[in-house]
Structures are given as structure tokens and as C-alpha cells.
Amino acid sequence: AQSVTQLDSHVSVSEGTPVLLRCNYSSSYSPSLFWYVQHPNKGLQLLLKYTSAATLVKGINGFEAEFKKSETSFHLTKPSAHMSDAAEYFCVVSDQNSGYALNFGKGTSLLVTP
Amino acid sequence: DAGVTQSPTHLIKTRGQHVTLRCSPISGHKSVSWYQQVLGQGPQFIFQYYEKEERGRGNFPDRFSARQFPNYSSELNVNALLLGDSALYLCASSLWQGQGSYNEQFFGPGTRLTVL
Numbered sequence: 001a002q003s004v005t006q007l008d009s010h011v012s013v014s015e016g017t018p019v020l021l022r023c024n025y026s027s028s029y030s031p032s033l034f035w036y037v038q039h040p041n042k043g044l045q046l047l048l049k050y051t052s053a054a055t056l057v058k059g060i061n062g063f064e065a066e067f068k069k070s071e072t073s074f075h076l077t078k079p080s081a082h083m084s085d086a087a088e089y090f091c092v093v094s095d096q097n098s099g100y101a102l103n104f105g106k107g108t109s110l111l112v113t114p
Numbered sequence: 115d116a117g118v119t120q121s122p123t124h125l126i127k128t129r130g131q132h133v134t135l136r137c138s139p140i141s142g143h144k145s146v147s148w149y150q151q152v153l154g155q156g157p158q159f160i161f162q163y164y165e166k167e168e169r170g171r172g173n174f175p176d177r178f179s180a181r182q183f184p185n186y187s188s189e190l191n192v193n194a195l196l197l198g199d200s201a202l203y204l205c206a207s208s209l210w211q212g213q214g215s216y217n218e219q220f221f222g223p224g225t226r227l228t229v230l
Contacts, residue, residue, distance in 0.1 A: 043118075044157070044204065044221040090156050100210065101147065101170050102219060104156030 002027040004093050004105035012111040019078040021108045023091030026072060033074045034092040034102070035065055044090070050074065061085070086112045116140070118207050118222035126228045127195050135190040135225045139207030145169075146188040147219060148180055149204040157204055163188060164210065192227075200229045 007022040025031060035047040048059025055067040065076045074091060091105040119138045127133050139146050145164045149157035162170035163182040177193045186207075192199055206219035 043223045044206075046218060046220075049218070098159075098170070100217075101159040101162055101172065102149070102157070102206075103159065104149075107154075107156050 002029075002031065002093050002095055002098055002103050004091050004103055006089075006091050006105035006108050008108050009106065010109045010111065012113060013081045014113050015083055016080050019076070019081045019085065019110065021076040021089050021091075021110065023074045023076065023105060024072055025074060025091070025093045027093055027095050027097075029095040029097050031093050031095045032100075033065075033067060034094070035059065035063070035074075035076050036090045036092060036104075038088045038090065038107075040087070047076070047089075081110075081112045083112050083114070086110055118205055118220055120203075120205050120222040120225050122225060123223070124226045124228075126230065128230050129195055129197060131195050131229075133192050133195060133227060135192075135203050135205075135227070137188045137190070137205030137207075137222060139186050139188070139205075140220055143207035143209055143220075144186050145208045145210040145217070146182055146186065147206045147208070148188070148190045149206065150174075151202040151204060151224070152198075153201070160190070195229045197229050200227060202226050 003026050005024045033050040036044045038044050048057045050057045050067045057065050063078050089108045092102050121136045147162040148160040151157040159172040161180045166182045180190045182188045202224040204224045205222045208217040208219045210217040
């Protein structure tokens with residue numbers, strides 16, 4: 001069975017400082033991994049995805065994530081936080097065992113302070 | 115182009131009632147999936163449909179059912195509503211063709227269901 005663990009339920013950073021949102025996964029098959037963002041009262045938006053190509057994945061709005069198989073991790077980073085980054089972030093795993101349905105983590109709420 | 119649309123946006127029901135939620139996928143997308151997002155949690159997979167056939171089902175009771183129509187729109191039905199069914203119900207569509215690897219899922223804004 002596949003699963004996702006987001007290690008922090010809340011993260012607070014100052015504007016202009018780096019962001020790190022941590023995610024560990026488990027999967028019996030070669031997984032696809034994603035980060036989605038959900039702003040208040042808005043739909044889910046795909047930030048980036050890993051599908052067995054390059055292990056360092058670049059997404060929208062300056063976000064990146066690195067797939068580390070040995071550590072079963074897929075942490076999300078951004079060099080410099082912006083106020084507009086404040087939102088809920090979800091790490092997601094998908095594999096053939098699940099019929100490629102998306103398995104979401106519980107989410108990390110990112111707060112950006114001035 | 116229009117994105118995934120869902121109706122209604124909000125709904126209030128009482129325990130024991132039945133509810134139908136609707137979803138229209140992005141034009142050209144033949145796969146539709148449904149997710150339930152309880153407040154403070156990540157979305158949970160309910161169903162996946164492709165070409166009007168169920169291709170995947172999450173761990174939800176038989177009170178939950180869905181179908182997909184010839185125009186690829188979809189309905190999610192929930193019978194005998196419980197207080198715990200209160201949630202945001204999300205629909206997603208993709209170019210997935212029923213097999214093979216992942217295709218990006220595009221999410222609609224959701225239907226907020228409140229059960230009193």
C-alpha cells in the first residue's frame with residue numbers, strides 16, 4: 001500500500017526567507033509524486049510533479065522538489081518566501097497499485113509573516 | 115477554455131437525506147475522479163471513471179455511488195447522509211485513457227456539503 005506523511009502540519013516563515021515543507025512517502029511500485037497548493041476558497045493547483053525523469057523537479061512560482069529514493073522523501077523548497085505563498089500544501093503519491101488515483105497527505109499550512 | 119466546473123457550490127442537507135453533486139470535465143478529458151476533503155484533512159479518493167466505466171474506488175461505503183455520462187460529465191450520489199459526510203467534494207478530470215501512467219488531474223472548485 002502507498003502512503004504519504006507530511007512531517008509538519010504548520011510551518012511559519014518570514015517573507016524573503018527560505019521555505020522547506022517535508023514529505024516522506026511509501027510505495028511498493030515506482031511512484032509518481034506531486035505537490036499541490038490550495039489557497040483559501042480556491043481549488044487545488046498542481047505545483048510540480050515527479051514521474052521518474054529528473055530527480056530535481058522545478059515547478060511554478062519558484063518552487064522545487066527533490067526525489068530521494070534512498071530516503072523516501074520528496075521535500076518542497078523555495079529560496080525566498082512571498083506573502084502570496086501562504087496556503088495549504090499537499091504532498092501526493094500515485095502508483096499503479098492504486099490505479100493511479102491520487103493519495104494525499106494531510107497537508108502543511110504555510111504562514112508567511114512580514 | 116473552461117476548467118472543471120461543479121454544481122452546486124454549496125449545499126445544506128439533513129441527516130438521512132440524499133444528495134447529488136455534478137461535475138463537468140475539461141473539454142477533451144474523458145476521465146473524471148471524485149475526492150472528499152473533510153475540514154483540516156487532505157482529499158480522499160472516492161471514485162475514478164473513464165469512458166463511463168468505474169476504474170477505481172476508494173474506501174467508502176456503498177452509500178456513495180457515481181456515474182459518468184456519454185458527454186463525460188459525472189454525478190456523485192450519497193444516500194442516507196450522515197453528519198460525517200459534511201465535507202468539500204472535489205471533482206478532477208484528466209486525459210488518462212484507462213491504463214498506463216499518470217496524467218495530470220485538474221481540479222474543480224468543489225461543492226461544500228453541510229449535513230445537519
